[in-house]
Amino acid sequence: MKRTKTSTLFLLTCFIIFLFAACLAPAGAASLRILHVNDFHGFAESHKLLGSDNLRGGVAYLASLTETLRKERPSLLISAGDMIQGNTWANLFEGKSVIEVMNAMRFDAMVVGNHEFDFGKAVLTERIREADFPILGANVTGLDTLKPYIVKEVDGIRVGIIGVVTEETPTATHPRNVEGLTFMPVAATVERCIAELKGRADIIVVLSHLGYNADMALASAVKGIDVIVGGHSHTKAVKHITVGNTVIVQAWEHGLVLGVLDLTVESGRVIAAEGRLAEVVPAKMRKDEKVAAIVEKWAVKVNESMGMVVAEAKVDLDGENVRLRETNLGNFIADILMKESGADAAIINGGGLRTSIKKGPVTVGSVYSVLPFNNYIVGIRLTGRQIRDALEYGLSGVELKEGRFPQVAGLTVTYSPERQAGKRVGTIHIAGEPIDPSRRYIVATVDFLAAGGDGYQVFREAIRQSPDFEILGGTIKSGNIVYNDAGRWVRDAVVSEMARLKKLAPAVEGRINVQGTGDEGARK
């Protein structure tokens, strides 16, 4: 009797285990883990987030976490783009440091993001050659080193990975960076690739640098996509979502999290999905020593670069009085913006210049201290009337040393600080001629002001009034935005120009003149 009872209990236990196992892994089912990052932007070192004192991220910790999760089940490690540009640790080496880290982490594939084009085609081609993994861009024509898709077999599952990047890439980088390239419509491209992969892949993963909303639209528009691993919008999607039959994930930014998507695949179909984000918290993790050594190696080079002398200042470069009056440093930087963008004039906010540079050797680090913000150059069409409004606004807070005080190039202006704010500006000349209120001029500024920063409404209004932008052959053909190089910081343009000039002796030239002091209109 006792033996019968034991046998029954044993059989019952086996049955329960069988049922449990059957639920977990259906017959013929296989599991696949997709580990993913996006929008890393060269943030290799741990850093503090705004409003927090705790260190987060750090690619050596990310690498260690990746290895741990990789060991648990068959995995792919992929990136949804914007890896090589953004942080000084990457920018100073045009992304080479990032590719070395990605090779060490054994990435399986990556799609180009819009910022991968910021150093130009030749540099991108070099980075692609250095990568031990394929770099995808199915909707980009004109760059043969980009592959449209790959098929990776993982534990018997053939995974077709198609890479696509935003069609708007040419609007946000210098035209020369995308010259000869065409960014084709995404949905049609993905449909074509899926058709080509028919019979060659069990599941289709789209590696997308389009943004979260665009990923949802793509999932709705195109049948046959099993998974979209996204980037571009820096979305912290803590769980996966499903649109139709397509699973969509995205893993925030800067290597602060690792995306983990566990899939169960049966007969070429994803029958279960579970997406989550694993946080990268240095205080609670160990680092990958091999990757840490690479990070440190390039960090040392960053320090060396910061100490590198690029030019010699023959005079002190005044960054102290930039909120109060025209200074030689303000003139020098405004001149560079005007020259780079081919504008008629330039207006920047004095508050964007944070310190002075003493007479003598000028290092890269000293330029970075003057210009610590990640600002880039924008060229906007403004009428003469709008330029007057911009200058009125910029000069309206001089008594309080407001950061909006303008530093200018290509124009001269007289003003009376004693008069009521908004009625201070007297004469304005551009290229020696009195300004024409109705004529449209191209004015260079920084993206911060173009967005309305420091209260400059004029630039923002010009953007609002802008007609369609037409991008033909990588060049903006119409609209009020005529120059928009989001991938190159102003400070890097300044370093380049200083290195070209070698000797620096900018002067105060009477560009901004106080009426009644006898110098108004002195130089036209």
Place this chain on the structure above:
Amino acid sequence: MCKVQAMKVLVNDREVHLAPGMTVRHALIGAGILGDVETGKKVFDEWGNETGLDGALSENARIYVREERSP
């Protein structure tokens, strides 16, 4: 030929116009509330996901700046 427009987005339900390529950061500058993020508030998309300041935006995107809610 690619044709794009100045982008309209909504920040806390207020309309802001941006040039192509501008990001969440620019939208907050335009709305005059970038400082809120620097003092600890966070940015969320219309689906409730937190987004980074350098995140790309699309036409008619809605973002909200607020304190992070407890899960």
